[in-house]
Each structure stands twice: as structure tokens, then as C-alpha cells.
Amino acid sequence: MKRIAIGLAAYDSKDLAHRSAELSANGPSTIFRADPQANASLLTTATTALANIKEGTSLRLSATGNTLKVTGVGLTGDPSLSKIIIKPASPDTHFFVQLDSLKAGRTRRTYTGEIVALAQNSSLYLFVQCSLEEYLFGVLSSEIPATYHLEAIKAQAIAARTYALNPRIDHKPDHCHVCDSFLCCQCFLGLPAQSKSPYNQAIDQTKGQVMIYQDKPVLALFSSCAGGHTENYESCFSDIHTNAFPPLAIPYLKGVAEGRLPSDFHSPPDEKALAAVWHWPRPDTVDGWASQFRWSVNLSADLLEATMHHVIDKMLGNSEFAPFVIPPQSSIFGQVKSFTIQNRGVGGTAISMAVDTSKGTWILKKELVIRSAFENPEIKLARLRSARIYFEQRRSAAGNLLSVNIFGLGSGHGVGLQQTGAEGLARIGKDCQAILNHYFKGAQIARL
Ligand SMILES: [Zn+2]
Numbered sequence: 314m315k316r317i318a319i320g321l322a323a324y325d326s327k328d329l330a331h332r333s334a335e336l337s338a339n340g341p342s343t344i345f346r347a348d349p350q351a352n353a354s355l356l357t358t359a360t361t362a363l364a365n366i367k368e369g370t371s372l373r374l375s376a377t378g379n380t381l382k383v384t385g386v387g388l389t390g391d392p393s394l395s396k397i398i399i400k401p402a403s404p405d406t407h408f409f410v411q412l413d414s415l416k417a418g419r420t421r422r423t424y425t426g427e428i429v430a431l432a433q434n435s436s437l438y439l440f441v442q443c444s445l446e447e448y449l450f451g452v453l454s455s456e457i458p459a460t461y462h463l464e465a466i467k468a469q470a471i472a473a474r475t476y477a478l479n480p481r482i483d484h485k486p487d488h489c490h491v492c493d494s495f496l497c498c499q500c501f502l503g504l505p506a507q508s509k510s511p512y513n514q515a516i517d518q519t520k521g522q523v524m525i526y527q528d529k530p531v532l533a534l535f536s537s538c539a540g541g542h543t544e545n546y547e548s549c550f551s552d553i554h555t556n557a558f559p560p561l562a563i564p565y566l567k568g569v570a571e572g573r574l575p576s577d578f579h580s581p582p583d584e585k586a587l588a589a590v591w592h593w594p595r596p597d598t599v600d601g602w603a604s605q606f607r608w609s610v611n612l613s614a615d616l617l618e619a620t621m622h623h624v625i626d627k628m629l630g631n632s633e634f635a636p637f638v639i640p641p642q643s644s645i646f647g648q649v650k651s652f653t654i655q656n657r658g659v660g661g662t663a664i665s666m667a668v669d670t671s672k673g674t675w676i677l678k679k680e681l682v683i684r685s686a687f688e689n690p691e692i693k694l695a696r697l698r699s700a701r702i703y704f705e706q707r708r709s710a711a712g713n714l715l716s717v718n719i720f721g722l723g724s725g726h727g728v729g730l731q732q733t734g735a736e737g738l739a740r741i742g743k744d745c746q747a748i749l750n751h752y753f754k755g756a757q758i759a760r761l
Pocket of ligand 1: 491493497
């Protein structure tokens, strides 16, 4: 793969459909009509030139039906215009894109390469088309601090390159190879403000290297911090094709201990074993130094009462979450009485959670669903940082729930490579190959 098409999602969402977007560039560029047919390579090709754009011109893109409107250069009167590609006059030109996403918080982002815009069913879709190296640079700068050891960044570079070749979700129906969402593929926020960095060094030194298992690129999952123990694939993800949960296990995505864990720890851990890790004064694991290693959140019964039933309702209306939210016979989310983790993965990740309410017991399955159930706008919580959690539930003399303390380990799903652990391994002298061997057992490094 030499070039890659990346779908741009709304902030903190996997949704690629937008209402409108603003676009400008720091140099001249040209808008071309795009070949409307997505070809097998997923890369968009230009046909006729439609307009030249001067440096600094601000364009507004929007969609009505399958017609694209581009104000700022007067491309508003052609009902057959559904897809364009904007090419810079020089490779040094950067595009600035601001999406009107459904949620606030999306800022203007900077991209190199070409921008593709598509109108479909009154939604606007935007794609960045660039070289694999430019994409990797954007991923590394979004995913891993430049202050990390070069071997950790190199391990991340190989994982990111492998992921680009074999993403978990088939984005072909979306007309792209990958999306930019950290919730779906790997985070890609475009170019950082500073472009001189060890990322280029890591990309160059691992040029063409990918991880393979039985001659195929592996599913190179990674997350930020595993909190002492990584997790098995099948404990966190559902089957890509059937949505069955748990899916079939993947041999090289197995949870591993990140050092010598406290003697009270056993696998899979119960609440007591997780508490032993949480209260460990000096965690002796490769990720023990990280600020994300442990965290806690306190939610009062009043806060839960005010928000959780709305969140559950929202999940039931979302096809991604709904299959993993199982209501009681009443179908009503009553007053919360208790939370119980019913089973856990090898690292302690909650696989299913029972929420006992006054109207019956709800069952939530899968780590992202369980984490998202605790969304709470009052305390600006989008979801729990991880599902390696246990609870301390405070009750009144009458036995009513007063508050719940959630103790958590790590940040992210914890499957595959964990970045803080990779950094810890690099600090004790492990090179990128040894780091990847640790997280992807049995996988090999090969050249593209
Ligand atoms: Zn994606």
C-alpha cells in the first residue's frame, strides 16, 4: 500500500456523516470533479478541473441529496456534482478542515495530501488521501508522546502500519481504508503543530515492516495503558461479521501480565485481586509509572438517578450498543440498587455487568458498552477509562444505595500493545521487536 484514504469522523464518535465543513489551505489548490465510482483501491481519481482556489480562500462544503455544494468558489449550481477531489499545487501545502460535527469540541485540523468530499443522502463525507508514511506520522503524533523512547515509538509505528493494512472494520462500504476515530480504527488528528520529531525517525527505521501471523498481517490492536495486565481479544470485542459476543479467540491477542503482580492476584481476577493491584503502593510492572495506571470515580445515587436511564435509552437506540444491553421483563430502568460484575477476562476486564434496579436487573455486555453506561455530563464523563473495574457501594441504614466508588486500572481496552507498557519495556532496554513479541505472541515481523 502506497497511498491511503482516511474517513474523517465527528469528534469522539465513529460517525463519518456530516452536515457541513469549512476548508482552506496555506497555498493554492485546485478542485477537480472526481470519478464517482469508487475503484477497488478505494483511492479517488480526478477527472476535469472545476476551479482554482487561492491561498487563504475559505470554502464551505455541504450536501443536499447527492449534490455537493461548495460556496466560496461558486460551485453551487450543478446537481450532478456529487464528489470532488481537492489537490494542492505543491506538496508543502496544508489543508485546514473544520467539521460541523454533531458534538461540540471538534477543532480545526491540518492535513497534507488531498481532500475528497462526497455528498450522499444529504450527508457530507470527507476523506484525506495521502501517502502511508504521512498517515503513520499523523497516527503516531496522535497516539504516542514524542517524549517516549524511540524503541516504543518504533513498536507503535509497526503496529500502526500493520493496522492500516488490516483494520478491524472493513471500511470499503464507507469508501475508505480506515477512519480517524480512536473508537474505531487508530487516532489520526492530522499534522501536529511541530513536525520535527522522532516520529519520522521511527517510521524510517521501520520502513515497510509489518507484523504477520500465518503469512497474513495481524490485527494490530493497541491501547494506552493496561494497568498491569493486558486482555484477551475475545473478552472485549464482538465478532466483526456476526456481532456475536464473545467472538472466536485470536491466538496472538492474549492477555499478559506486565510484571510480577501482587501475590493476591490470580487470573481471571476477582474484585479482591484487582483491589490488590489498585492499592499496590509501588506497582512493579512496566506500566506502573503511568498516570493512567489507576483511577477512581465517585458517583452519587442522585447523579446515577438523573442520568443513567437516559444513557441506557440512548444505547437502546444505537445499533452498535443495543445488542449488548439486555433489559429485564419490565423493560424499565428503575432506581439503581447495585452493580455486579458477572464475569471477567484474564486481566480482569468486565465482560458482563448486572445493574440491579427497582424494576428488574439489566445486563450490559462488552467493555465499551459497560464503560459507556457510566457516561455522565454533569461530571463531564464520556465513559469510564477502562472496564478493569471494581465497585465500593455505600448504602444508607435502610440499605438504599447512596453512592458508588468505581476503582479502575488502565485506560482503553487493553488488548494487544499497550503504549505505557511499551515505553516501560523500552526503558529497561527492550527493542521494538522484543516489545512486539511480548504483546503479539507468535507474530513475526516481515517486510511489505
Ligand atoms: Zn474505523
